[in-house]
Amino acid sequence: MSRWKHSKKEVEDALRYAEANGWRVEPGGAHAWGRIYCPYNDAQCRCGEFCITSVWSTPKNAGNHAKALRRVVDNCTTNRSKPDAAVNEDEGN
Amino acid sequence: MEYTFTLKYRLLPADQNVDDLIERLGAEGCDDALVGVGQPGRMALEFTREADSARDALQSALADVKRAMPAAQLFEAAPDFVGLSDVAQVVGVSRQNLRKLMLSHAASFPAPVHDGTTAVWHLADMLDWLHATLAYPLEPVTLDIARTTKQVNLVKQAEQISPASEKQLRLLVA
Numbered sequence: 001m002s003r004w005k006h007s008k009k010e011v012e013d014a015l016r017y018a019e020a021n022g023w024r025v026e027p028g029g030a031h032a033w034g035r036i037y038c039p040y041n042d043a044q045c046r047c048g049e050f051c052i053t054s055v056w057s058t059p060k061n062a063g064n065h066a067k068a069l070r071r072v073v074d075n076c077t078t079n080r081s082k083p084d085a086a087v088n089e090d091e092g093n
Numbered sequence: 094m095e096y097t098f099t100l101k102y103r104l105l106p107a108d109q110n111v112d113d114l115i116e117r118l119g120a121e122g123c124d125d126a127l128v129g130v131g132q133p134g135r136m137a138l139e140f141t142r143e144a145d146s147a148r149d150a151l152q153s154a155l156a157d158v159k160r161a162m163p164a165a166q167l168f169e170a171a172p173d174f175v176g177l178s179d180v181a182q183v184v185g186v187s188r189q190n191l192r193k194l195m196l197s198h199a200a201s202f203p204a205p206v207h208d209g210t211t212a213v214w215h216l217a218d219m220l221d222w223l224h225a226t227l228a229y230p231l232e233p234v235t236l237d238i239a240r241t242t243k244q245v246n247l248v249k250q251a252e253q254i255s256p257a258s259e260k261q262l263r264l265l266v267a
Contacts, residue, residue, distance in 0.1 A: 031124065053129050060122075068127040069127065
């Protein structure tokens with residue numbers, strides 16, 4: 001994995017969780033650290049606005065931000081209907 | 094207290110540089126919100142805001158967003174408009190259970206905002222009823238936020254009232 005790490009550990013863990021579920025993580029921005037993109041952003045997807053979600057560099061509360069990011073990944077309707085979807089944690093370190 | 098709620102906005106064509114908008118939101122103190130930009134022309138902000146009351150939380154969030162993107166138009170504050178499954182999820186009962194309650198308490202059960210193939214209620218009406226009728230244990234924060242988002246949406250919709258029809262209709266629909 002070649003992307004920049006997020007400096008807040010909780011947020012970095014949430015980003016890895018998103019990646020393990022097939023989401024694409026793209027850095028970019030100042031206040032914004034980057035974005036996460038849902039892998040199933042297609043006609044059937046009903047996640048709506050949060051299919052693409054912005055990640056803050058220095059969220060007011062890193063723990064809350066990380067929890068909210070994980071919630072987005074867990075609430076993805078396509079992912080939810082695929083119980084066999086892999087949730088392998090990254091073998092990076 | 095910590096309040097969780099979502100504000101949904103329509104963006105004007107002039108305001109479609111989403112990266113700039115997100116930077117401005119960050120600068121105006123919206124870094125306690127998760128910003129969703131998955132739908133073109135729209136933005137959703139899921140706040141987890143620390144405040145003394147739900148009203149303070151909602152009002153300060155609305156003010157922050159207005160400073161960051163004055164042209165964006167709020168179209169919904171959530172959680173307010175809900176179906177039975179949504180209420181069941183909030184309260185922690187099954188949808189079937191809630192449906193049974195609806196049928197067995199037909200007279201006092203809250204009237205929906207819309208009834209049809211899908212029915213929609215105000216979450217606050219449902220929570221108030223569950224609490225009053227069945228003494229359902231609810232988090233005060235949950236009730237507080239639902240009552241407040243309902244007020245935000247009502248005020249937002251009242252913007253569209255035409256003064257001429259209001260005069261004639263007010264007594265008739267009371």
